[in-house]
Amino acid sequence: MISYQQVTKRYGKSPTPAVNNLSFTVNPGEIVGFLGPNGAGKTTTIKMTVGLTRPDSGHVLVNDIDVQKNPLAVKQIIGYVPDSPEPFGRLTGREYIRFMADVFKVSKEERERRIPELLARFDLEDAFNDKLSGYSRGMKQKVTIIGSLIHNPDVWILDEPMVGLDPKSSHTLKETMRQHCDTGKVVLFSTHVLEVAERLCDRVLIINHGQLLASGTIDELRQQKGGGDSSLESLFLELTAQ
Ligand SMILES: Nc1ncnc2c1ncn2[C@@H]1O[C@H](COP(=O)(O)OP(=O)(O)OP(=O)(O)O)[C@@H](O)[C@H]1O
Numbered sequence: 301m302i303s304y305q306q307v308t309k310r311y312g313k314s315p316t317p318a319v320n321n322l323s324f325t326v327n328p329g330e331i332v333g334f335l336g337p338n339g340a341g342k343t344t345t346i347k348m349t350v351g352l353t354r355p356d357s358g359h360v361l362v363n364d365i366d367v368q369k370n371p372l373a374v375k376q377i378i379g380y381v382p383d384s385p386e387p388f389g390r391l392t393g394r395e396y397i398r399f400m401a402d403v404f405k406v407s408k409e410e411r412e413r414r415i416p417e418l419l420a421r422f423d424l425e426d427a428f429n430d431k432l433s434g435y436s437r438g439m440k441q442k443v444t445i446i447g448s449l450i451h452n453p454d455v456w457i458l459d460e461p462m463v464g465l466d467p468k469s470s471h472t473l474k475e476t477m478r479q480h481c482d483t484g485k486v487v488l489f490s491t492h493v494l495e496v497a498e499r500l501c502d503r504v505l506i507i508n509h510g511q512l513l514a515s516g517t518i519d520e521l522r523q524q525k526g527g528g529d530s531s532l533e534s535l536f537l538e539l540t541a542q
């Protein structure tokens with residue numbers, strides 16, 4: 301579970317906070333889409349959840365562990381795919397995945413089971429012995445996705461994960477996200493692709509200027525806006541108009 305409790309974060313001396321008194325929860329077994337215009341605060345929120353940047357005030361809890369008080373314990377249960385992954389270019393795919401498995405203390409048996417399965421799923425077997433510096437944008441994305449899943453994390457967080465993926469890989473990723481949450485785990489991802497959010501998510505969170513504008517299923521958001529059959533796109537445009 302992810303729990304945000306009145307979290308505020310300001311970069312440097314900026315007069316406006318990047319994240320402003322934000323509270324929300326994401327429950328086990330739920331895929332939640334994080335939506336909002338450019339600069340809304342999605343990446344900042346994600347970085348605070350994975351322990352890459354600190355809130356100025358408020359609390360971020362992951363499975364009831366406070367990220368600021370116990371960052372290592374939280375990192376062990378999180379899988380994270382950043383918005384523009386640049387895995388160490390000098391390593392081969394095999395070395396990188398082995399490194400990730402070592403960091404997360406994945407047993408030999410588990411590696412032998414999971415690695416071939418994930419490589420086949422994301423069609424990366426042929427490039428596994430090549431250096432990451434020679435990987436294309438989408439291949440880097442896929443090897444990072446595999447690395448983020450190697451320890452079967454309780455909480456899987458992805459920042460605009462479909463960017464750069466071909467249609468088949470994007471489909472595979474969506475399927476994998478659904479399967480992951482169906483085993484009772486948490487999936488939180490940011491996206492600008494509203495059709496993906498609409499089809500895949502159990503719930504969406506819409507933020508702008510670091511503040512939560514809406515949270516709910518698409519149907520709930522429609523009802524809040526007076527019913528009708530508005531698309532997520534028109535709801536999004538209406539909510540973020542100010
Ligand atoms: N490292 C940084 N230093 C200073 N300001 C930053 C930094 N990172 C983000 N910001 C500011 O914080 C605000 C939120 O940025 P953030 O990257 O969280 O937005 P986002 O919702 O992820 O946007 P996008 O959809 O473009 O990825 C923006 O005003 C941005 O300029």
Ligand SMILES: [Mg+2]
Pocket residue numbers: 342343344383459
């Ligand atoms: Mg971002």
